Amino acid sequence: QQQVKQSPQSLIVQKGGISIINCAYENTAFDYFPWYQQFPGKGPALLIAIRPDVSEKKEGRFTISFNKSAKQFSLHIMDSQPGDSATYFCAASIGGGSNYKLTFGKGTLLTVNP
Amino acid sequence: EPEVTQTPSHQVTQMGQEVILRCVPISNHLYFYWYRQILGQKVEFLVSFYNNEISEKSEIFDDQFSVERPDGSNFTLKIRSTKLEDSAMYFCASSDRTGGRYFGPGTRLTVT
Numbered sequence: 001q002q003q004v005k006q007s008p009q010s011l012i013v014q015k016g017g018i019s020i021i022n023c024a025y026e027n028t029a030f031d032y033f034p035w036y037q038q039f040p041g042k043g044p045a046l047l048i049a050i051r052p053d054v055s056e057k058k059e060g061r062f063t064i065s066f067n068k069s070a071k072q073f074s075l076h077i078m079d080s081q082p083g084d085s086a087t088y089f090c091a092a093s094i095g096g097g098s099n100y101k102l103t104f105g106k107g108t109l110l111t112v113n114p
Numbered sequence: 115e116p117e118v119t120q121t122p123s124h125q126v127t128q129m130g131q132e133v134i135l136r137c138v139p140i141s142n143h144l145y146f147y148w149y150r151q152i153l154g155q156k157v158e159f160l161v162s163f164y165n166n167e168i169s170e171k172s173e174i175f176d177d178q179f180s181v182e183r184p185d186g187s188n189f190t191l192k193i194r195s196t197k198l199e200d201s202a203m204y205f206c207a208s209s210d211r212t213g214g215r216y217f218g219p220g221t222r223l224t225v226t
Contacts (some may be wrong), residue, residue, distance in 0.1 A: 101170055
């Protein structure tokens with residue numbers, strides 16, 4: 001019940017296209033859903049996060065869509081650029097603050113072709 | 115921009131040996147974490163540390179693992195007797211009171 005399932009495992013998108021990565025969770029107690037971006041040789045970096053009181057959050061070209069009833073959330077990258085090529089992880093936790101434990105999805109390797 | 119640093123970047127050790135992975139968290143952060151990622155798999159939580167004690171640990175973090183903040187700047191993960199299945203990328207992270215995690219670049223541990 002602690003799992004977060006992420007798909008697809010890999011994704012290839014043309015420059016300017018929309019990249020969509022999906023995640024699903026089981027535990028209804030999860031109430032914080034961040035997305036992390038990881039470049040080769042670097043640690044994961046927080047990209048954007050959402051709480052279940054809203055259905056969408058947008059920051060620049062990155063949007064999280066959240067469907068509480070379906071227990072799903074997704075990351076949309078608009079106008080995808082080659083510099084967006086990275087591995088993306090969704091995650092979930094119970095509660096906010098610094099003592100929460102993050103449960104990660106398996107990651108999606110995004111390649112944006114020029 | 116402040117960042118979390120980790121050393122070494124790659125550690126090769128023989129099964130049964132002890133290893134210590136080192137991390138320097140961001141200086142004004144109070145919460146510290148270790149995560150690991152086995153090749154091709156998801157990032158897994160190991161342990162969180164606050165106020166000089168473990169605040170939470172996962173089932174992975176058994177008696178072979180220990181953490182320490184020996185000098186107010188370093189944060190270490192010790193594996194007492196390494197096993198082949200300990201081979202993974204180990205990430206240190208730190209956060210301030212807002213909770214946002216800052217991850218280090220990781221240490222690749224290879225147990226032979």
